[in-house]
Amino acid sequence: MSAGYASRLSAYPNKGVVGLPESFDSKRQRDLKLKKLSELVLASQHLVVVTGAGISTSAGIPDFRGPEGIWTVEKKARKTKLQNRKRKHSDSMQDKKLESSDKKYTQNSRRTDTMLDSDCASMDFSKAQPTLTHKALTRLAIDGKIKYLITQNVDGLHRRAGLMRNIHCSLHGCAFTERCKNPDCLAEFFRDFDIGGMSFQPTGRSCSLCSQQLLDTLLDWEDALPEADFERAEAECDKADLVICLGTSLRIEPVGSLPLRARKFIIVNLQVTPKDEHAALIIKAPVDLVMEHLMSSLGFDDSWKDTVAPVERVWTPQGAKKRQKT
Secondary structure, eight states: OOSOHHHHSOOOSOOOOOOOOOOOOOHHHHHHHHHHHHHHHHHOSSEEEEEOGGGSGGGTOOOSSSTTOHHHHHHHHHHHHHHHHHHHHHOGGGHHHHHHHHHHHHHHHTSOGGGGSHHHHTOOGGGOOOOHHHHHHHHHHHTTSEEEEEEOOOSOHHHHTTOOGGGEEETTOOTTEEEESOTTTOOEEEOSSOOOOSSSOEEEEEOTTTOOEEEEOOOOTTOOOOHHHHHHHHHHHHHOSEEEEESOOOOSTTGGGGGGGSSOEEEEOSSOOTTGGGOSEEEOSOHHHHHHHHHHHTTOOGGGGTOOOOOOOEEOOTTOOOOOOO
């Protein structure tokens, strides 16, 4: 994105556990677990999926908490910077230089800490394309196997893969979606370009249905989750006999606890999560590999890999009173 999603977030020092090591199941373990996954999915009558940053890394988008994730790199950079400042402080001959450095550090710290890693912070999401996982999930949703999908990702790749908005929500917002300010409309418009902004600011465009202002949808750290979407996410998880968590550390609340509402849930992630002890199955393998195997075991030929459903550009919530622009 032009300004970078991570670089727009307010400074927030307590980002929790980052940089945990990744581990992989052996081939034998993986094969047994993939067989079990297929059995559980086939038996499921109400399947819900929760996705995190790990499903987009193969599209070139860094995650946040992995060994090379944005918050992990940021933490390493801050540690190095603090160590350098300590060394400078111990050298009395460098007092003037330290004072200047401290002043600059204080000024910079007012901006989001992720600017310490400018390459990750300014990642252009608009160049990313849906991964095998995004495509597989869309196909399973179109076929009715997946009843609802909940994502924490703001990269818009689920929408770009053709996943219909009425069967998924982006609880942390989307860099490419702007929403009408009018409470009787609330139409959403999905763009090919980064909307810009953060925390529901006017985008400078107007709703084509009612002419009122459009706002960005990205949440900052302290912003409340979209109420209607979160209530729907809770209701779908309450109904679920199975939730599959793909590429998420399940550390950001309240989304991290949603799988606990289901009858059982599966975690596909390379790092440990705080919900591991409650999971019916934990698969430590790349999500694309897992989804490719699942699609094959469900009887799909390889055509789903090359098929992208039409992108839904305009969506209005059910029950919204739309006033068509004249």
